[in-house]
Amino acid sequence: MTKLINYAMISFLFFSFSSFKTERAQKQSHPLSVEAIRQMIVSDSSLDFQPKATIITGPIRLNSTAAYIRTIDRKIDVSGIEYHLWRTADGQEGKQTFLAGNKEMNFPHLFNIKDFSGKRGEYQIEAYGLFADGRKKLLAKSTLVFQQKVPILMYHSISFYRGKGIRELFVSPVNFERQMLYLKNNGYTLLTFERWDDINKVNKPIFVTFDDGIKDNLNALYILEKLKDGNFKPTATEFAIAGFIDSDSYRLTTADLKEMVNSGIFSIQSHTMTHADLPNITNYDRELRAAKQKIEQITGEPVIAISYPYGGVNNKVVEETRKQYKFAATTKPGKYIQRGLPDELFLIRRVRINYTTNINHFAELVACE
Numbered sequence: 001m002t003k004l005i006n007y008a009m010i011s012f013l014f015f016s017f018s019s020f021k022t023e024r025a026q027k028q029s030h031p032l033s034v035e036a037i038r039q040m041i042v043s044d045s046s047l048d049f050q051p052k053a054t055i056i057t058g059p060i061r062l063n064s065t066a067a068y069i070r071t072i073d074r075k076i077d078v079s080g081i082e083y084h085l086w087r088t089a090d091g092q093e094g095k096q097t098f099l100a101g102n103k104e105m106n107f108p109h110l111f112n113i114k115d116f117s118g119k120r121g122e123y124q125i126e127a128y129g130l131f132a133d134g135r136k137k138l139l140a141k142s143t144l145v146f147q148q149k150v151p152i153l154m155y156h157s158i159s160f161y162r163g164k165g166i167r168e169l170f171v172s173p174v175n176f177e178r179q180m181l182y183l184k185n186n187g188y189t190l191l192t193f194e195r196w197d198d199i200n201k202v203n204k205p206i207f208v209t210f211d212d213g214i215k216d217n218l219n220a221l222y223i224l225e226k227l228k229d230g231n232f233k234p235t236a237t238e239f240a241i242a243g244f245i246d247s248d249s250y251r252l253t254t255a256d257l258k259e260m261v262n263s264g265i266f267s268i269q270s271h272t273m274t275h276a277d278l279p280n281i282t283n284y285d286r287e288l289r290a291a292k293q294k295i296e297q298i299t300g301e302p303v304i305a306i307s308y309p310y311g312g313v314n315n316k317v318v319e320e321t322r323k324q325y326k327f328a329a330t331t332k333p334g335k336y337i338q339r340g341l342p343d344e345l346f347l348i349r350r351v352r353i354n355y356t357t358n359i360n361h362f363a364e365l366v367a368c369e
Contacts, residue, residue, distance in 0.1 A: 052076050055127050055142035057111075062339060066112040067144060070105070071127045074139065078129030081107035082136060085115075088122040088143075088201045099130075113146055120146040120368075122200040145200050149335040151366045152207040154307075154350040158223075159216040161355055168354040177223045179353070179362050180208075184232045188366070192235045192267040193305040193327050199336075204368055209329065209350065211271055211307055213240030213252045224265050235264075239271035239307040239329075242291035245298070254298050261299045268295055269305040270325070277312045284320040292324050305329065318346045 053074040060067045071081050079101070086095040096115060100107035107127075113119060122145045128136045156169040158176050171179075183190065189202040199205040210217050217238060224234040238260060244251045252260075260266035272278070273291040281287060292303045304326045308317065311331030321328050327345050334349035351365050 049138065049141070051140045052137070053127060053129070053139040055125055055140045057125070057142065057144040060144060060146065062147065062337065064146060065114065065118070066110055069100075069109045069111050069125060069127075069144070070107060071100075071140060072106050074129070076129055076137065076139065078137075078139070079103070079132055080130035081109075081139075082128040082130055083109050083111075084124075084126040084128065085111060086124050087116055087119055088124055089203045090116075090119075111144070120148045120200075121202075147337050148200055148205060149337045149368070150199050150205050150207065151335050152209060152329060152348060152350045153366070154329075154331065154352045155208070155210045155217075155220070156212055157214050157216055158210075158219040168356065170355045171353055171357070172355075173219045173223060175357070175359075176220060177227070178359055179357075180223060180227055180234065182359060182363060183366070184227055184234075190233070190235045192237050193269065194267060195235075196327065206366060208234075208236040209239060209307065210236065211239045212275070213238060213244060213271065215250055215252055215256070217252065218256060218260075221260055221263060221265060225263060228265070235267065237267045237269055237305070239269050239305075240295060241271045241273070241275045241309075242294040243273040244275070245294075257295075257298050261301060268299045268301070268303070269307070270295055270303050271307050272309055275309045277310055278308055278317040278320075279312045279314045288320060288324045307331075313347065318343050321346055 053071050053076070056070050056072055057067050069083060080103075081100045083098045083100060084095055085098065086092050094116065098109050098111075100109045102108060111123075116123075122143055125142045125144060126138060127140045127142075129139045130136050155171055155176070157165070158171055158173055160172050161167050161170040183206060186204070188204040188206045191198060191202070191205055191207055193207075208220075210220065220236060224236060228234055238252070238257075240252060240257065245257065246253050257268050261268055270288075270291045272287045273294070274287065276287045278284075278287065288306070292306075295303050305328065306321060306325045307329040308331070313328070313330055318328070322343075325346075327348060329348045329350055331352070332347075332349045333352060335351065336348055338344070353362065353365070357365070
């Protein structure tokens with residue numbers, strides 16, 4: 001009896017494959033390779049997936065923690081939907097599945113981030129149609145996003161305060177290293193403006209920025225290089241005053257900037273040509289365009305962001321800045337979160353880190369909310 005069953009199964013597989021191969025061969029003028037066969041039998045989640053329905057989500061407001069998911073425009077009649085959900089930053093290892101069976105309501109599922117430890121960010125959605133015979137088929141893919149609040153840290157001098165200058169603009173190398181180690185040990189992802197589109201795709205996004213192009217910012221470079229390992233890949237942004245490069249021993253030199261860029265850690269961006277108070281000038285071409293061009297000539301990399309000296313900004317400044325840059329940072333306190341407001345990428349708030357910022361206060365300032 002067992003032999004008969006095995007024979008029947010082998011025969012079924014042989015004839016099924018022969019039929020399958022014949023049908024495909026009619027569409028192709030060349031023999032099937034092993035790789036071609038493999039590609040023909042991959043699941044519906046392959047790269048050439050063609051959707052058979054549409055996933056809709058929402059509404060998702062600024063502070064939403066939950067949203068309904070539905071599957072509409074179905075080209076295949078199904079009895080249920082199995083939703084597969086995972087957070088982009090966590091990968092499919094964190095995938096969970098949810099069943100929805102109300103066909104009249106387009107198979108709704110109330111998704112809540114509490115099911116994923118309350119983590120915000122981008123989520124991937126796959127909708128599998130369920131059939132009465134037990135089969136399931138991938139019908140649609142989509143994403144939904146619960147915006148993360150992003151701290152954009154603002155530093156100036158990374159040096160010991162020795163009685164000269166504004167004390168609160170100094171952060172000692174010891175404190176800076178302690179702060180960066182806190183970010184490393186607590187799962188933060190350091191980004192630069194080149195990776196702006198990743199802010200909802202990574203764990204605990206954060207930006208580390210420096211204003212003024214001060215020579216002692218090299219201390220930050222060396223600390224970040226020391227902390228770098230296979231899991232922690234630190235990055236930072238230096239907003240350099242283009243006209244002050246190579247000016248004196250207090251400022252970063254051309255060689256310094258090249259070293260910072262070549263490290264793979266620093267992105268060099270603009271802090272204008274002369275640290276001008278932008279609302280009170282008329283020569284925007286020099287302060288904005290020429291500054292951008294000079295830094296690009298030094299680093300060989302695009303300059304896409306600027307920080308406003310003194311935080312000075314008005315409608316005219318924003319209008320002129322948009323002609324040269326994609327992002328602009330202010331000195332107004334707060335974290336960034338996408339609100340859909342006009343010019344919000346040219347009015348980015350930052351979190352100031354001062355001489356008196358101890359590690360407990362730092363932890364509060366960078367906390368994910």
